[in-house]
Amino acid sequence: MINFKYRIFSIGLLVFSTAVFSQIKEEKLILDRKREPEVKKIEKKKTSVEKEKNYPPEAKSQNPVTYEITNVPAVSDFRTSTIQGEDISPKFDADYQNNYFQIGMGNYGKILADGNISATLENKMEVGADLHFLSTSGLKNDYDWDSKQSSGNLGAFLNSYGELGKFSINADFGLKNYNYYGIYAFSDIPEVNLGPNLDLQQKVNQFKINGYYDFYSNEILNDIRLKSSILSDHFGAKESQAEILLNLSKHGVDLPKFNDVRLNGDLGINLEMLKSDFSILDKNTSNFFNATFSPKITLFKGKSYLMLGSDFSLLNGTNSNQTLPEDLKSNKFYWFPKAEVQFAATDEFKFYAGIDGGLKLNSYANSLDQNPYLVSDQVLLPTETKYHGYFGLRGDIDQNIKYDFSAGFAKINNVMFFQGNNFYDPDLxxxxxxxxxxxxxxxxxxxxxxxxxxxxxxxxxxxxxxxxELNFAKYKLDNYENIFNRPLIKVSLGGKYTMLDKKLNLGAKAFFASDMTTNAYSVSDTFPFFGMQESTNEKVGGFADLNLSAEYKIHKNFSIFALGNNLLNAKYQTFKGYKVLRAQVLAGVKITF
Structure with a gap:
């Protein structure tokens, strides 16, 4: 059976390599050979604070750029917001098109609704809104209890292009409604009632408001960004985040004593606040404020450069819960090195090496993005990357191939990962x-x-x-023998193809992941005295997951589309006990106006 599945997958890859495929949306194709091709996983970065792409001013596009790999999680899961593998459902993206609405239906009771509308006013101000909803009835044949899930987002945005810069603001409300359906330890204990009326519901609401102003010129004040979010869940958890990012810069300074050498100077300022409160179990509470200053200078000669800088972080934090005799407070200063050198022999071969580090505040919201099945009571600690050294080779071969290969080694304090919980109350x-x-x-x-x-x-x-894309990461921890719920190897393959004068768009995405180590529990069957035994070397099997999409434009304002997810029909798990949906097909119509 396994060989048969992999034959199917091999045939799929053969078709993929000869005809290939495209995302479901209309593509923005760039025909000029001097183009910078749209690359999903290599993002351009220019200053100390992460930059937004697709700036309108030509002046900024002339500044030197570097490439950096973006780690795209190669994980297919049962959350309907990602459908299986990747959310290749038609979600709003300003790079593709505006003013459309589409609806689709599929097996597993799947329903999709997605749309966007925008308008440009006389004063060059663009206003708009977008909607995205997806639901499924879940795995009714695998579980006796409810495993249905749904997610939705409703957003509004405003963009204004002035004489000095671009102003953007957007608001987004997201709702995820799902169940903790992955029960495995009690399935063989007949005395435990796990019937269809078992209430396993979790519900997470998050409201975000972000503002951004980007000056067209890089003279001193480059850009400023404001981020904020408020989260709550079914069990009374509350979390608020606020962040201010300011980027000061002076770019393109000529150095007369050095031929063809230019200097860029940057200072990134990042102020971040995070407050989390939980209402059940130990009732953990955390409150963090982090101020980071990131000065750096970069010397350019042609496409070679030398960057030198540092990150200085001042962290003030408090953790408490009802089991601690007093609050745990911290007030600590951190210094992180930052340097990178690139030697560009040609456009095709650019060798680079560097070192960096940093401090990351781990929030409940970001943790739920990685694992939605967290209990609503978490100890949140910042992760400190003391140093991360790396080297690699990247290039652009005749504007047809872009590549970036690198290897690195890092020392990290408070590496965060997820372990399975025991049961909390013996009175089931x-x-x-x-x-x-x-x-x-x-x-x-x-x-x-x-x-x-x-x-x-x-x-x-x-x-x-x-x-x-390939990612290999081998962890060696001080106290744990293995890191839990992280695969050693993740691979993704993708493609998109348009034909028939852009009327037919085809797309494909395949994911591979190796086994993950996790902890798991087993229960003795001597009722009512339960004994829980923990194993710290359980395996959650790896997987291969194939996703395809197609859209055909019948009329300039009317299209039909189809999505296929997990087409290898693999019945794997994302976490212990959490099975994914098997092969899925969804089809629908799109109206563009």
Missing amino acids: ATNPAYGYANTFSAVYDNGTVSEVKGSVQYFPLANLTLDA
Whole structure:
């Protein structure tokens, strides 16, 4: 059976390599050979604070850029917001098109609604809104209890292009409604009632407001960004985040004593606040304020450069819960090195090496993005990358192939990962949704990580794009023998192809992941005295997941589309106990106006 599945997958890749495929949306094709091809996983970065892409002013596009791999999680999961593998459902993206609405239906009771509308006013101000909703009835044949899920986002945005810069503001409300359905430890205990009326519900609401102003000139004040979010869930958790990012810069300074050498100076200022409160179990509370200053200078000669800088962070934090005799307070100063050198022999071969580090505040919201099945009571600690050294080779071969290969080694304190929880209440008759060994908690350890990354994009034709990415990460921790719920190897293959004068768009995305190590519990069957035994070397099997999409434009204002997810029909798990949907097909119509 396994060989048969992989034959199907091999045939799929053969078709993919000859005809390939495209995302479901209309592509923005760039035919000029001097183009910078749209690459999904290599993002351009220019200053100390992360930049937004697609700036309108030509002045900014002339500044030197560097390439950096973006780690795209190669994880297919049961959350309907990502449908299986990747959210290749038609979600709003300003790079493709505005003013459309589409609806689709599929097996597993899947319903999709997606749309966007925008208008440009007389004063060059653009206003708009977008909607995205997806739901599924879940795995009714695999679980006796409810595993249905739904997610939705409703957003509004405003863009204004003035004489000095671009102003953007957007607001977004997101709702995820799902269940802690991954019960495995009690399935063989007949005395435990796990019937269809079992309430396993979790619901997460998040409201975000972001503002951004980008000056067209790089003279001193480059850009400023404001971010804020408020989160709440079904169990009374509350979390608020606020962040201000300011980028000061002076670019393109000529150095008369050095021929053809230019100097860029940058100062990034980042002020971040995070407050989290939980209402159940130990009732953890955390409150953090972090101020980071990131000065750096970069010397350019042609496409070679030398960057020198540092990150200085001042962290003030408090953790408390009802089991601690007093609050745990910290007030600490951090220094992180930052340097990178690139030697560009040609456009095709650019060798680079560097070192960096930093401090990351781990929030409940970001943790739920990685694992939605966390119990609503978490100890949140910042992760400190003391140093991360790396080297690599990247290039652009005849504007047809872009590649970036690198290897690195890092020392990290408070590496965050997720371990499975025991049951919380031995009296299962009154145990709530999170009490059946079906949730996870963040745990931390110090250690090192060795990594290898690779990313390739191939543009053989103006209407054909292929991409591949590989991530290898080996952790060695001080206290834990293995890191839980992280695969050693992740691979993704993708492509998009348009034909018939852009009337037919085809797309493909394949994901591979190796086994993950996790902890798991087993229950003795001596009722009512339960004994829980933990294993710290359980395996969650790897997977291969193939996703395809197609859209055909019947009329300039009317299209039909189809999505296929997990087409290898693999019945794997994202976390222990959490099975994914098997092969899915969804079809629908799109109206453009």
